Amino acid sequence: MITKKLSEVGIMENAHDVDARNLYKKETAMITIITLKPGQSLKRHITPVDVAFYVLEGVGIVEVGDEKIEVTKDTLIESPKDIVHCWYNESNDVLRVLVVKAPTPIKKTIFVGTK
Secondary structure, eight states, rough: OOOOOOGSSSOOOOOOOOOEEEEESSOOOOEEEEOOOOOOBOOOOOOSSEEEEEEEEEEEEEETTTTTEEEEEEEEEOOOOOOOOEEOOOOOSOOEEEEESSOOOSOEEEESHHH
């Protein structure tokens, strides 16, 4: 059995310049926890694999394709591959999101426009 505590996993370098920590990475899937402080957001981007997001804590705005909605704790959001998506924390509290990518991307993420 392998166990990992989030607090013991280092923040990975990323183009979004946010707290992102990889908890699991195999060829078949990748699990990351993203923490956005109030006012932080990701850059709009396209991922070459399917992505599932699960809100662990807080309230955030999620954008997938042409849709942009507010979501809260215990909500799952699916983002199909090759579609622009983004996260925004416009609240006064921390937003933590579990991100599952399947399979683990081989191609690079494409960044689109501005936040």
